[in-house]
Amino acid sequence: MHKSVVSRTARLGKLFFSMLYISSFTFGGGFVIATFMKKKFVDELHWIDEKEMLDITALAQSSPGAIAVNVAILVGWQVDGLLGMLLAVLGTIIPPMVTLSVISLFYAAFASNVYVAFALKGMQAGVAAVILDVVCGLGRNVLETHSPIYIGLMLLAFIASFVYDINVIFIILATTLFGIVRALLLDRKGGRL
Numbered sequence: 001m002h003k004s005v006v007s008r009t010a011r012l013g014k015l016f017f018s019m020l021y022i023s024s025f026t027f028g029g030g031f032v033i034a035t036f037m038k039k040k041f042v043d044e045l046h047w048i049d050e051k052e053m054l055d056i057t058a059l060a061q062s063s064p065g066a067i068a069v070n071v072a073i074l075v076g077w078q079v080d081g082l083l084g085m086l087l088a089v090l091g092t093i094i095p096p097m098v099t100l101s102v103i104s105l106f107y108a109a110f111a112s113n114v115y116v117a118f119a120l121k122g123m124q125a126g127v128a129a130v131i132l133d134v135v136c137g138l139g140r141n142v143l144e145t146h147s148p149i150y151i152g153l154m155l156l157a158f159i160a161s162f163v164y165d166i167n168v169i170f171i172i173l174a175t176t177l178f179g180i181v182r183a184l185l186l187d188r189k190g191g192r193l
Contacts, residue, residue, distance in 0.1 A: 012087055015079050019091030027123045032130045033068040047079050062172050
């Protein structure tokens with residue numbers, strides 16, 4: 001077998017099993033899985049750079065559907081095109097499908113089990129810590145731009161959500177519109193605003 005075929009097969013296998021592993025042991029939703037994907041594909045494997053991962057996370061969050069699947073689609077595409085995307089999504093959806101299938105069979109027993117309730121409470125604390133880590137990392141990246149516009153936008157989005165309880169969808173739409181208008185103005189002014 002040709003070396004490039006072997007290396008592509010190995011990369012695709014690593015992509016699939018990495019996504020399967022991450023999805024199997026991640027509780028708490030898309031932001032948590034995005035953090036683990038960043039650690040795997042940016043920090044460990046160096047298949048994606050940090051800016052690309054931030055862009056992927058932003059696109060995944062602003063697109064309809066589950067964030068974890070959206071991130072898997074974009075990471076898989078970035079790593080190896082259509083086949084990478086399909087394998088990444090498959091690796092991401094198998095664990096929750098199996099887990100939910102088992103839980104649905106034994107739902108009554110799970111719902112009334114005190115040990116399951118305690119385990120879920122413990123997981124909530126862990127998930128909160130991981131989400132806080134994501135928020136701090138993303139916030140640090142915005143602060144490192146030293147851009148008063150982006151820092152102000154981040155603070156306004158936080159205040160809108162936390163203080164005024166504005167729906168996140170409206171915040172995302174407003175910041176997306178801001179980004180589009182800013183890009184158009186930059187283009188019109190020749191790249192500097």
